[in-house]
Amino acid sequence: MSALKSIVIGCGSMGNNQANILQSLDEYELVAVVDIFEEAAKKTGEKLGVPWSCNLEHVLNEYDIDVVAICSSNKGHAEACICAARHQVKAVYCEKPMAINLGEAKEMRATCEEHGVILIINHQRRIGEDMRAMKKAIDDGLIGEIIRIRTDNGGDILSDGTHGIDSMCYLANDAEVKSVTGLVHRKNYNDSDDEASGYEKGNGYRFGHAIEDGGVGFIEFANGIRGEVYCGDMVLKRTAYQCYEVTGTKGRLWRVGDYGRTGGCNVFIDDGNDDSYDIQKNIGDDKWMYRPRNNTWRPLIDDLAGKENGIEKSYKILADCLKTGATHPMSGNIGYTDMEIVMAIYESARLGHAVALPLQQNDFPLDLMIAEQQLQTNKVQ
Numbered sequence: 001m002s003a004l005k006s007i008v009i010g011c012g013s014m015g016n017n018q019a020n021i022l023q024s025l026d027e028y029e030l031v032a033v034v035d036i037f038e039e040a041a042k043k044t045g046e047k048l049g050v051p052w053s054c055n056l057e058h059v060l061n062e063y064d065i066d067v068v069a070i071c072s073s074n075k076g077h078a079e080a081c082i083c084a085a086r087h088q089v090k091a092v093y094c095e096k097p098m099a100i101n102l103g104e105a106k107e108m109r110a111t112c113e114e115h116g117v118i119l120i121i122n123h124q125r126r127i128g129e130d131m132r133a134m135k136k137a138i139d140d141g142l143i144g145e146i147i148r149i150r151t152d153n154g155g156d157i158l159s160d161g162t163h164g165i166d167s168m169c170y171l172a173n174d175a176e177v178k179s180v181t182g183l184v185h186r187k188n189y190n191d192s193d194d195e196a197s198g199y200e201k202g203n204g205y206r207f208g209h210a211i212e213d214g215g216v217g218f219i220e221f222a223n224g225i226r227g228e229v230y231c232g233d234m235v236l237k238r239t240a241y242q243c244y245e246v247t248g249t250k251g252r253l254w255r256v257g258d259y260g261r262t263g264g265c266n267v268f269i270d271d272g273n274d275d276s277y278d279i280q281k282n283i284g285d286d287k288w289m290y291r292p293r294n295n296t297w298r299p300l301i302d303d304l305a306g307k308e309n310g311i312e313k314s315y316k317i318l319a320d321c322l323k324t325g326a327t328h329p330m331s332g333n334i335g336y337t338d339m340e341i342v343m344a345i346y347e348s349a350r351l352g353h354a355v356a357l358p359l360q361q362n363d364f365p366l367d368l369m370i371a372e373q374q375l376q377t378n379k380v381q
């Protein structure tokens, strides 16, 4: 198969990262880069020696493009995806979060389906060596039946929590989600969505949409697992960017932040042995109380540092999928479920009760809460 003709939309840090990856892989040919800001497009295009443009439509009309990488701000994902799908590209590789509301995500999925376009949402963490090792430990029964998966994510629910939610779903075997209960709070009242004043992190807006300061979500999976997501200022203090704790009836897994990526192992297991846990008979046979001993944690895998680049790996998988027709592990359907969970956290916070999936709300509930001045009354004094 000849190299897949590709373009990158959005020439910021992720766009440059993906453009470099596409240029480095034999399976792909980087044909052009696109950004709404001329300066950004020109800088990246000239650096990489490829044509640049501010007009996606023109680029799609001019070249016969196979793969479109969407690395623009979250606000532009849906428009770019729908435009690319209508031009009958083979695959859209869209950065997370899929979109900024569920209505957009539905339209992206439907347009790709209609035109036979493969849609990938870039939650590359789920195919990382750490996640696969944790999943294998779970599947091998090393920590018994899974009761709870908890994840801490620095940042907002939409941009950062989405990674934690996606990896949590992977560890929970992508089981159906029955309901979601959420809480969010927002201390910042600069509610302008004017780009010049608003898009900076910490200013109430980021990547072209409103954000909260902190959020918590509880997810009820149909297989009995309870998911807990903590974001922004609700994460455990001094936690690195992303943490996972998995509790089973016989042990625990702990992915201790991201520091392992720059040195040292960051995934630990406490699987003990027969005398490291116990069923407490006094609370009934159907209940359990996991009792760890001191010093039972050990590394699950050796040093993870620098072993693989998840995005590069994912692009290689995509090239194979296009050859064989196999389904990519980061498919649009999985990305859509992640979006539903993210949006259900906000919707639950808005309504004040748990919400069942499938979610009906197509708008961004945080916008609705801001418009209704709902969050102002929650202001921390």
Ligand SMILES: NC(=O)c1ccc[n+]([C@@H]2O[C@H](COP(=O)([O-])OP(=O)(O)OC[C@H]3O[C@@H](n4cnc5c(N)ncnc54)[C@H](O)[C@@H]3O)[C@@H](O)[C@H]2O)c1
Pocket (backbone or CB within 6 Å): 009, 010, 011, 012, 013, 014, 015, 034, 035, 036, 037, 040, 071, 072, 073, 074, 075, 076, 095, 096, 097, 122, 123, 124, 159, 207
């Ligand atoms: N998967 C990951 O681990 C990961 C990590 C970082 C960022 N991201 C995602 O990547 C995307 C970009 O993040 P970033 O850190 O590179 O941001 P950035 O601000 O550095 O770059 C975004 C670029 O997109 C351009 N842009 C904005 N709207 C556009 C539009 N409608 N059409 C074309 N270009 C447009 C901007 O001019 C800017 O150059 C975001 O969606 C973010 O969530 C994912």
